[in-house]
Amino acid sequence: MAHPDFAALSRRLLGQVDPLAERLARRVREAEAELAVVPPEDLTAVCALHLRGIYTHLAGEGPMELEPVRANARRRALQGVPLAALLHSYRVGTLFIWESFVAAADERVQAVLLESVSELWLGLEDYSEAVRSTYHEVEAERELRARRDRDLLFDALLGADHARIRESADALGLPRQGRFHVLAAESAAAPRLPVPAVWRELPGERLAVLWLDAPRAEALRAAGPRFPADLLADPPPGRFGISPPYTQISQTASALRLARLALASVPPGADGVSRYGDRPVATLAASSPETAGDLARRVLGAVLDLPAEDRGTLLGTAHAWFAAGGSTARAAGALFCHRNTVRYRLARMESLTGRRFDDPREAAELFTALETLRVLP
Template identity: 70%
Template sequence: MTEPIVPPSSAEPRFAALSARLLDRTDELAEELARRVRAAEADLAVVPPEDLAAVCAEQLRMTLTHLADGSAMSTESTQANARRRAHRGVPLAALLHSYRVGTQFLWESFVAEAGVAEHAVLIESASELWLGLEQLSEAIRTAYREAEAERDLRARLDRDLLFDALLGTDPVRIRESADALGLPTRGRFHAIAAEVTAELPPGAVWRHLPTERLAVLSLPDATPFPPLQGGRFGVSPAYDQISQTASALRLARLALAAVPPGDEGVSTYGDRPVATLIASSPETADDLARRVLGRLLALPAGDRDTLLATAHAWFAMGGSTGRAAEILFCHRNTVRYRLGRLETLTGRSVHHPREAAELFLALETVRLRAAIINRSPGMSTSTYQNSALTWA
């Protein structure tokens, strides 16, 4: 909805008459104005001459009619022009400058047209021209920014469609999409999955989703992988054909899932095999962890958490009872006692390789899934209890 420019309550008759004389010369003035605007703004070179001339004539006629008869002046055509210029890529500053050039030209035309007796009223009425410019400039800014937002949205939707085509199975569409996105079909690629707030490296072709950001990064063979900071990232192993992007993104997503929410870090697929294995099938991991740790997890919260913390510490310290006792601030015999209870409750010994592996996987599942509860926005413990992992 555009607001019209409303004339002053009492227009000066002599200024109105002067405006009417210039209105009769609109075509002549518009030709000279178009020449001046094109000379003053190189960025308007992308605008066809006939388009610029038509806009100059329209704006002069609209303004002079407004000043001659006191009618309200709509900004609709000005906003339409701003949108067209935005779509052509004319900078906003250049567009606004062209209107200032137009207002200056109109003032000079008034001065040249006015007789000696009209100079005084001309000076008294000058503020109307500059007030009109300010109102037009605000309308231009609004329309231009709206057009920019629409253009950016269309570009993003187009880019998203192209990115999605990379994940398909049609080799022709994959090649066409890669070309449109500026990606080679062969080379050295990495797929990246990141949380929505993370910043992706320069040069990455990305896709923004509600819960994550996906990207493809093409790197020359000798170029090191760029640093990633400010969030959680999962990175695929390098691959050499763009048609392998779908598989690589699956691995990148698994690597991302291996970094607990709330942590900051980069996980390359294969760096965290246990966490990645759990992330690849969380429901299965939950079910198996419940089967291994079920009796322990059924204990009262305080007792359960103490035994879990002891087991985590013992594994983290490489099976050293003494070092686990140090970080837990307790005696090593206390650690031994708690590990004995763990073995009794689970039927598995931390000293038996296969049984210890089963315990470690179950404990890591509990730890990683608990991190999701504690650190994921909007996820409550009660919500998580409705999933396969029901002991917390």
């Protein structure tokens, strides 16, 4: 509780709020150029409201009211006043209030001012925290609205209304013609891209429309044969799919379908970047998972019925053999086993499936079934 003399002085200053508010508004405006966007009468009214609340509280006639502070912080945030400038204005105001006490106090009251100064600075701390928290709330709301607006514009790119597609592209800063790619990524993946991109986050995936102007496209193409996968030369962990290039922004919906297929061709749980067409068999399986899964089970049915450890050994050996280009020796090296072990396991696969690895057509069926198991969850 404030000293009785300090409370009495606060009540006296409460009767002088209007002229004090005008002086405080001028001082704040002179001290903080960022507040130039605030109309003078608005700033004076806010100063009067705050001074009235503070003097009332220090006079012991009411609680510290923070709602006017929050309301002011919200309005200033919407007006574009930087947070640092707003906090500075409150420090200027607190110093002004202290000076008003010093100027109005006689010798007897001045002796108790230092005893009561903590009340004033504690109030500044409460005001500053209210300003910060409200300002951040407004920023979060503004970002949420902006993100929703961007999402609606992105979704319009995927529609069939060409007029809306053009309008959305203009609003998103994308040209209507150029060189574009769509990137599809697992939701946890957040790659850095060397080209402009417009992002859309959906449950379980993140999408981006990438735009390459002529100089960027040429520079990346010259950098290596993996273009456009080189757009993610140093990707974070996760799965990524990249569409083929397209030249009309109205083709984004079709490109998105191909990017999603490229993403689906990377086995679940693996890390990798796949351009559409990099993994044709896996992409075919991903494009028709129900049919592909059924055919894979028909080809490998007897193998899939084995106990888990035995099944995993045979499937892993077959994968290694195909990855080694059909070389038993290289497959054995990758599996750290003898070549005869690889031959034995492949023979078991042939016996269980009725298909031989040395027959090109039957080997293709086995490879397709194995790839299907890899990419389908």
